[in-house]
Amino acid sequence: MITILVGNDSYEIAKQIAAYTAEINPNWQHFNFHRFNSSEIEDAIAVSRTAVFGDGNKLVVVDDCDFRGFSEELLQQLIDLPAYTHLILTAVSIDKRLKVCIQLLRVACLKQFELISPWRTDLIASAIATRSKQFDLK
Numbered sequence: 001m002i003t004i005l006v007g008n009d010s011y012e013i014a015k016q017i018a019a020y021t022a023e024i025n026p027n028w029q030h031f032n033f034h035r036f037n038s039s040e041i042e043d044a045i046a047v048s049r050t051a052v053f054g055d056g057n058k059l060v061v062v063d064d065c066d067f068r069g070f071s072e073e074l075l076q077q078l079i080d081l082p083a084y085t086h087l088i089l090t091a092v093s094i095d096k097r098l099k100v101c102i103q104l105l106r107v108a109c110l111k112q113f114e115l116i117s118p119w120r121t122d123l124i125a126s127a128i129a130t131r132s133k134q135f136d137l138k
Contacts (some may be wrong), residue, residue, distance in 0.1 A: 001109070002081065002087045002089070002107060003086065003110070004089045004110045005017070005088075005111050006092070006111070007091060013090055023057070028055070031053035036063075037063055038063065041065070044087070047060055049077075058084055058085055059086050060088070069102070078107075
C-alpha cells in the first residue's frame with residue numbers, strides 16, 4: 001500500500017504518520033518502522049521489499065519527496081511492493097500533470113493537508129469547533 005501525504009500542514013501530516021505507526025506491533029516497531037529522506041529513496045524501496053519481522057506490517061516513510069526526480073524504473077519498483085509494506089511519501093506539493101505522478105496516483109492513496117488561510121475565519125472557527133469536540137471541550 002502506498003499513501004502520499006501532501007501539504008504544508010506538517011502537524012496534521014505528523015499526526016497521520018503517528019496513526020499509521022500505532023498500527024504496527026509495538027514489540028516489533030523498532031524493526032518494522034523506517035524513515036528516510038527523499039535523497040535515500042532507493043534505500044527506502046530496498047527496505048520496503050525486505051521481509052517483515054514478527055507479525056504485522058512494515059511502515060516506511062520517505063519525507064520531502066520530489067516526484068519530478070522519480071524514474072520509470074523507480075516507479076515500477078514502487079508499484080511492485082509487497083502487500084505487508086505500507087509506504088508513505090510526504091511532500092509539500094505534487095504536480096498531477098507529471099507522467100510519473102499520474103501512474104503513481106493510480107496505485108496510491110492521496111491525502112492533502114493544507115493550512116487554513118488566515119482570512120478564512122469561517123473555516124478557522126469550524127476547525128476550532130471540530131477540535132474542541134474531539135477533546136470533549138465545551
